[in-house]
Amino acid sequence: KNPNDEAALMARARFFYTRQSYGAALKDLESALRIDSSRLETYLLKSRVEMDYFRSLESLRTLQKAESLWPDSELTKEHLARTLLILKQYDQAAEKAHQALQIRPGAATPYLLLGMIAKEKQDTVAAIGYLQQAVQNDADLLDAWIELARIHTDTNPEEAAVYFESALQIASDDLLIWHAYGMFWQNMDSLEQAKNAYDKMISID
Numbered sequence: 001k002n003p004n005d006e007a008a009l010m011a012r013a014r015f016f017y018t019r020q021s022y023g024a025a026l027k028d029l030e031s032a033l034r035i036d037s038s039r040l041e042t043y044l045l046k047s048r049v050e051m052d053y054f055r056s057l058e059s060l061r062t063l064q065k066a067e068s069l070w071p072d073s074e075l076t077k078e079h080l081a082r083t084l085l086i087l088k089q090y091d092q093a094a095e096k097a098h099q100a101l102q103i104r105p106g107a108a109t110p111y112l113l114l115g116m117i118a119k120e121k122q123d124t125v126a127a128i129g130y131l132q133q134a135v136q137n138d139a140d141l142l143d144a145w146i147e148l149a150r151i152h153t154d155t156n157p158e159e160a161a162v163y164f165e166s167a168l169q170i171a172s173d174d175l176l177i178w179h180a181y182g183m184f185w186q187n188m189d190s191l192e193q194a195k196n197a198y199d200k201m202i203s204i205d
Contacts, residue, residue: 006035013045022053040070044079051083059083074103081113090117108138115147127151135166142170146177149184157188173204 009032016025029046036042043066050059063080070076077100084093094117097110115130128151134144149163164181171177182197 004035006032006039009035010042010045013049017045017049017052020052022049025049026053038069040066040073040076043069044075047079047083051086056083056087060087072103074100074107077103078107078109078113081110081117085113085117085120088120090121093117106137108134108141108144111137112141112144112147115144119147119151124151124155140170142167142174145170146180149180153184153187157184160184175201175204178204 009028013025013028013032016022016028026046026049029042029049032039032042033046043062047059047062047066050056050062060080060083063076063083066076067073067080077096081093081096081100084090084096094114097113097117100110101107111130111134115127115134118124118127118130128148131144131148131151134141135148138144145163145167149160149167152160152163161184164177164184167177168174168181178197178201182194182201185191185194185197
């Protein structure tokens with residue numbers, strides 16, 4: 001293919017990324033940026049590849065470059081918040097999540113991120129409040145339902161079961177959620193319900 005075809009380079013980078021060929025993906029993304037540095041999508045993908053390639057600081061720098069080019073991008077703020085959360089820079093992560101909400105107050109993902117930050121900081125009450133706001137803003141936000149289920153597992157199992165079931169309504173074929181649901185019932189000594197969850201996993205698989 002034409003080495004100067006930016007679209008082809010992006011397509012090949014995505015292919016390499018799905019195959020976990022991170023070095024090859026980064027090479028194509030860097031070439032794509034040399035051809036056209038005006039596409040936010042390229043920076044966001046490059047950052048994801050770098051993070052999965054255990055180059056977290058490079059991933060952060062890529063997003064900071066994107067933020068300087070697109071200061072009003074909600075998506076870039078969300079990616080920055082998520083990356084800073086992974087790096088355990090909780091205050092900076094929360095700041096980026098709040099900046100995303102200033103851009104679009106009705107967004108859901110920033111509330112999810114704020115909930116995850118609060119959970120990491122052992123502030124369960126705040127975490128639940130943020131996560132409930134996330135699902136109120138977007139009832140299909142799967143990760144928020146799962147986080148709510150995990151938080152309630154020890155303190156309020158009945159509520160946790162409801163949250164797991166909400167997650168499964170959204171992603172009924174997700175083996176990881178069914179496994180977590182089965183483990184939840186197993187830990188509750190509800191072996192029949194645990195068996196039903198594991199049987200469902202087997203039927204999907």
